[in-house]
Amino acid sequence: MAQGITPEKLISPPSQGTGMYKGDSNFDDRFGAAKSPEEFQELKDPLREIPDDLEVDAQKLFTESKVKDVLHRLDSDLVALENVKERISEIAHLLLIDRLRRSIGLEAEPPTLHMSFTGNPGTGKTTVASKMGQILWKLGYIRKGHVVTASRDDLVGQYVGHTAPKTREVIKRAMGGVLFIDEAYNIYRLDNERDYGQETVEMLLEVMENDRQDLVVVMAGYRDKMDRFFSDVPGISSRIAHHVDFPDYNAEELLDIGRMMLDAQRYRFDADAEKAFKDYINLRLNRPHFANGRSVRNALDRARMRQAIRLFDAAEGGRTLTKKDLVTIQAEDILASRVFDDLHQTSTSDGNSGNGQAKTGAKAKSGSKSKK
């Protein structure tokens, strides 16, 4: 079954990586070119041949590479998540040493970097995954820094023969970058044996094993469901080198997150508002459906809306707004939240109902006459 492209060319020869490969296997024979010393070295056992005291320029590589920069950015962009940062720092250093080893001819398989992110809602799994592409690209592990996000809908087909092309399409698109599968446990449904998810899982397994140098797969999901997914599909867990758990944030960290979010949107708390927001977080933490960072973001979005109404009313009342007004979230914007209702209903009965809407209205009225 020989072909136009000879088999020697299909199976990449060891010299291919060093740039010695000429493309035409007859080239050397025809022109009688002598084999280069590098090519000879390739044939020997580098572990034994390279002298033990050969020095490597680690300092130069470290300053040239962007590892420091990447880790620093990660530290400033993400609140808490110490174990996540630690893991990424480990990976970064491994890749760096790997490059150093390669520079003196110690070839090694590139490490497997498939990851699974587990954690409660809003703990930053998706945020970290979307940064992963850039991080791995800067560390020189993947060729392009893009992240392709896929869910069950993008991978699993509707009828026989639909799944494989669909999954392959997504995999091809993600090659050279990161394939991020959110809520990966949705792919596979144990209770329905005719479900096409099985096919997707098999293709993913194959790609994760055979195309490691082309693609990094990151799976994310809630902890319990992911655990069940891994036990239902035994091959997957072992092909994922890094299982990273995202812990819940404490109140202090959530406040930091809130501050960063506001900062990114060019808002800021005044002193009272920050205190109010701290109270808000402490109350919200214990209420049902608390979703960490996502709850903080939603709360801030609502505070911005209330601020908008407050400013609008003030402007209608004839007040001149300044830039300071536009960027400042005040305590009342936060205290109007329903979270405080419960508090007042249960702990106070002193006429001041704590009804946020009324409060906001009252405040706005005090500054204006035209409030209807």
Add this chain to the structure above:
Amino acid sequence: MPTGLKITQGTFSYLPDLSEDEIRAQIQYGIDNGWAVAIEYTDDPHPRNSYWDMWGMPMFDLEDAAGGMHEVTRCREAFPNQYIKVSLYNPKLTKQTIALQFIVNRPNHEPGFRLVRQEGADRTIRYTMEPYAASQPHGDRYAD
């Protein structure tokens, strides 16, 4: 080593066959230019046969040549003894045409072409090029 007459079609066809790395580099060049990658195959070597079979859909949204190479490999596995070419299509408005096209796989033995002469009135002669391979039915060509 391939034997017989090596047909030349598309870019690079007068050069030695491209290596894997060279194919990858060409595909990456196309992707970097915003071109779509398509794989086509045929067992009809006639130079005027411009309708090759498509191997899957053209890939418009690749970032990296690995996706294209993946399909080249799969197509070679399916049709190891046929012609396979990579087409890079420029979808830009006012271009919308193949920008670069090259053969990445050819049969082991390419028997070449027979010249057929047709005698017409007044001693006119019409010439026809007929691929030897095409004398076999579709699917049986390039059997070895």
